[in-house]
Amino acid sequence: MKIxxxxxxxxxxxxxxxxxxGEGFSTLLAKNGNEAIQMxxxxxxxxxxxxxxxPEKDGFEVCRHIRESDKSLPILFLSAKNEExxxxxxxxxxxxxxxxxxFGKHELIARIRSxxxxxxxxxxxxxxxxxxxxxxxxxxxxxxxxxxxxxGEEIExxxxxxxxxxxxxxxxxxxVQRDQIFDHCWGIDYYPESRTLDQHMVRLRKRxxxxxxxxxxxxxxxxxxxxIR
Amino acid sequence: xxLDFDDLERGCFVSGFQWLDRPGYELHFAMMLDDDTAFVLxxxxxxxxxxxxxxxxxxxxxxxxxxxxxxxxxxVESPLKQxxxxxxxxxxxxxxxxxxxxxxxxxxxxxxxxxxxEVVTNYNLPVMIGASALAVVLVLAGVFGFTQxxxxxxxxxxxxxxxxxxxxxxxxxxxxxxxxxxxxxxxVEESNRIAAKRLGLVREExxxxxRLLENVLCFSRRDKLKDTQDEPGQTLRAVPCSMVEMIDxxxxxxxxxxxxKHIRVVRGDLxxxxxxxxxxxxxxxxxxxxxSNVEKYAAxxxxxxxxxxxSEMNDxxxxxxxxxxxxxxxxxxxxxxxxxxxxxxxxxxxxxxxGLGLAIxxxxxxxxxxxxxxxxxxxxxxxxxxxxLPKTAKNIVSIxx
Numbered sequence: 063m064k065i066x067x068x069x070x071x072x073x074x075x076x077x078x079x080x081x082x083x084g085e086g087f088s089t090l091l092a093k094n095g096n097e098a099i100q101m102x103x104x105x106x107x108x109x110x111x112x113x114x115x116x117p118e119k120d121g122f123e124v125c126r127h128i129r130e131s132d133k134s135l136p137i138l139f140l141s142a143k144n145e146e147x148x149x150x151x152x153x154x155x156x157x158x159x160x161x162x163x164x165f166g167k168h169e170l171i172a173r174i175r176s177x178x179x180x181x182x183x184x185x186x187x188x189x190x191x192x193x194x195x196x197x198x199x200x201x202x203x204x205x206x207x208x209x210x211x212x213x214g215e216e217i218e219x220x221x222x223x224x225x226x227x228x229x230x231x232x233x234x235x236x237x238v239q240r241d242q243i244f245d246h247c248w249g250i251d252y253y254p255e256s257r258t259l260d261q262h263m264v265r266l267r268k269r270x271x272x273x274x275x276x277x278x279x280x281x282x283x284x285x286x287x288x289x290i291r
Numbered sequence: 292x293x294l295d296f297d298d299l300e301r302g303c304f305v306s307g308f309q310w311l312d313r314p315g316y317e318l319h320f321a322m323m324l325d326d327d328t329a330f331v332l333x334x335x336x337x338x339x340x341x342x343x344x345x346x347x348x349x350x351x352x353x354x355x356x357x358x359x360x361x362x363x364x365x366x367v368e369s370p371l372k373q374x375x376x377x378x379x380x381x382x383x384x385x386x387x388x389x390x391x392x393x394x395x396x397x398x399x400x401x402x403x404x405x406x407x408x409e410v411v412t413n414y415n416l417p418v419m420i421g422a423s424a425l426a427v428v429l430v431l432a433g434v435f436g437f438t439q440x441x442x443x444x445x446x447x448x449x450x451x452x453x454x455x456x457x458x459x460x461x462x463x464x465x466x467x468x469x470x471x472x473x474x475x476x477x478x479v480e481e482s483n484r485i486a487a488k489r490l491g492l493v494r495e496e497x498x499x500x501x502r503l504l505e506n507v508l509c510f511s512r513r514d515k516l517k518d519t520q521d522e523p524g525q526t527l528r529a530v531p532c533s534m535v536e537m538i539d540x541x542x543x544x545x546x547x548x549x550x551x552k553h554i555r556v557v558r559g560d561l562x563x564x565x566x567x568x569x570x571x572x573x574x575x576x577x578x579x580x581x582x583s584n585v586e587k588y589a590a591x592x593x594x595x596x597x598x599x600x601x602s603e604m605n606d607x608x609x610x611x612x613x614x615x616x617x618x619x620x621x622x623x624x625x626x627x628x629x630x631x632x633x634x635x636x637x638x639x640x641x642x643x644x645x646g647l648g649l650a651i652x653x654x655x656x657x658x659x660x661x662x663x664x665x666x667x668x669x670x671x672x673x674x675x676x677x678x679x680l681p682k683t684a685k686n687i688v689s690i691x692x
Contacts, residue, residue, distance in 0.1 A: 071463050071467070073464075073467045074463060074466060074467055074470075077466075077467050077470035077471055077474065078470065080470075080474050081470055081473065081474060084474070084477065142459055142462040142463055143459050143462075162572065163462035163463060163465065163466045164462050164463075164465035164466040164468075164469050164497075164501045164504070165466055165469065165470075166469040166470060166472075166473050167469075167470055167473030167474065167477075168473065170470070257478075257480055258478070261477065261478070261480075261481075264481070
C-alpha cells in the first residue's frame with residue numbers, strides 16, 4: 063500500500079507520514095505540486111493525499127493532471143479552508159473525498175480507509191489471499207479487515223496488523239521471535255523501541271479478541287514472541 | 292345689407308357718426324351725410340386688429356428703445372392677447388405693476404409694465420465672516436464625520452478578514468498538534484499514567500480549540516454570506532448517517548471533560564430509528580455544540596441525557612439533549628439562539644465561550660431541513676434541546692439561505 067502525500071508544511075508532512083507508516087502504509091513524500099506529479103509518475107502510488115495550497119502547482123492542478131490519465135486512483139484532499147472544500151465538491155475535479163483541517167490521526171486513517179474501500183482498488187494488497195485463523199476469524203488483506211466467524215462482525219485492520227497476522231499465520235503453530243516479526247513487518251532498517259510491537263498487539267487484541275485479557279487468536283509466548291496455534 | 296332704421300335712429304347720430312356693433316352682426320360704421328342719405332361701412336374686425344397690431348409692432352421698437360435703456364420692462368398686448376412688442380424680457384409669471392388699457396370697438400390694447408427686479412445686497416462684513424465660518428465648520432464636520440465612518444467600517448472589515456485569515460492559518464498548526472498528540476499517545480506506555488493523563492488533557496484542549504475555531508469560521512462565513520447572497524453556502528454533503536453513532540463519536544471527545552466535571556452521561560431510550568440524512572461534519576458540530584453547552588452550564592455532579600424519538604409525521608428523527616442545569620426561562624427562548632448572546636452574562640462564574648455555539652447549531656440544523664428548539668413543555672429541571680432532522684433526503688440548502 064503506497065500512499066503519496068503532497069503537503070508543503072514540513073511538520074504536517076512529517077506527522078502524516080508518521081501516522082501512515084505507523085499503520086504499515088508505505089509513504090511517498092512531496093513538498094509541492096511538481097514533486098507530487100513526478101512521484102506519481104515514477105512510483106504509481108495506490109492513493110494520493112493532496113494539500114491544496116502548495117507552491118509550484120496547487121492540489122487542484124495536480125488532481126486534474128492525474129485524472130487526465132488515471133480516472134480511478136483514489137485521491138483525498140487535505141483542506142484548510144471551507145472555500146477550498148467548495149471547490150473540491152463543486153468543480154467535479156474527480157476527487158474521492160476531502161478531509162477538513164484540523165484532523166487527528168484516527169480521522170485521517172478512517173478517511174483513507176473508506177476512500178480505499180470505495181475505490182475499485184479495494185483496499186490492501188490484493189495479491190495476498192485471505193486466510194483463516196483457527197475457525198475464529200478470516201482475514202481479508204484486500205479489504206483491510208477481518209471477519210469474525212461466530213458473528214460475522216467486521217473488524218478493521220491496518221496494513222501493519224494484517225502483515226503481522228499474515229506472518230504469524232505463515233508460521234502457524236510456531237512461536238515467532240519478536241525480531242523476526244520486526245524484520246518482516248517493519249523492515250530490517252527499522253529499529254523500533256522494544257514496546258512498539260507489544261503496543262500494536264494490545265491494540266489489535268482489543269478489537270480482534272472477544273476477551274483481550276485471555277487471547278485466543280494470537281498468544282504471547284513469554285521470552286520469545288507471539289504465536290498463532 | 293339692410294340696416295335696422297331703429298338702430299340708426301337710436302344713435303341719433305349725435306356726433307354725426309355711429310359704430311354699429313351688435314352680437315351676431317358684423318361691425319358697421321355709419322355716418323349721416325344729410326337727412327336722407329347715410330354712409331355705412333362694413334368692417335372686418337379681425338383684419339382691422341391685425342392691421343393695427345402690425346403697425347404697432349413696427350412702431351413700438353422706436354418708442355421702446357429709450358424705455359428699455361432706462362431698465363423698465365414693458366410690453367404691448369393686442370386684444371387677441373398676443374404680445375406685439377416689448378422692451379426688456381418679460382417673465383411670464385411675474386405680475387405687472389402697471390396696466391394701461393386702450394379700449395376701442397375693436398377690443399382692448401394694453402400697455403403693461405412689469406416691476407423691475409433688482410437684487411439689493413448688503414455686504415455686512417461681520418455677518419459675512421460669521422456665516423462663512425459657520426459654513427466652513429459645517430462642511431468640515433461633515434467631511435470629518437464621513438471619513439470617520441468610512442474608517443470605522445474599513446477597520447471593522449479588516450478585523451473580520453484578519454480574524455478569518457488567522458483562523459484559517461490556525462488550522463495547519465492545529466492539525467500538527469492533533470496528529471502529534473495521537474502519535475505520542477501511541478508511544479507512551481500504558482503504565483505511564485502521569486504522561487497519559489497529561490496527554491489526555493492536551494488532546495482535550497486541542498479539541499476544544501478546534502471546535503472554537505470551527506465555530507468562529509462557520510459564523511464569520513455565515514455572516515459574510517448574508518451580505519453577499521450570490522455565493523454558494525457552506526458545502527453540506529448530506530448522506531445517511533446514524534445519530535447514535537455521531538453521539539458516540541462526539542462523546543468520545545467529551546468523555547474526559549465530562550467525567551472530570553462529574554457529569555453523568557445517561558443514554559436514555561436510544562432505540563428509536565436514528566438514521567437521518569445529514570452532513571456528518573455538520574451533525575457532529577451540532578451535537579458537540581449542544582454537549583459543550585451542557586458541559587458549561589450543567590452543574591458539576593449533574594447529568595446529561597440523550598433520548599431518541601421520531602416526529603409526529605414519522606418523517607424525521609428527533610434527538611432530545613437534556614441536562615440538569617439551571618434550565619432556560621421561557622422568556623429567554625429567542626435570546627438563546629442569538630449569536631454572541633449569553634444568558635446570565637456575569638453571574639455564571641468560570642463559564643467561558645463565544646456565544647456562537649447554539650446559533651450555529653440551529654443554523655446548521657435548519658440548513659439540513661431540520662430544526663433545533665427548546666422544549667419548555669418538559670417537566671423537571673434543566674434545559675431540553677430538541678434536534679429534528681429528516682430521515683429522507685431533500686434538497687439540502689446552503690447555510691446562507
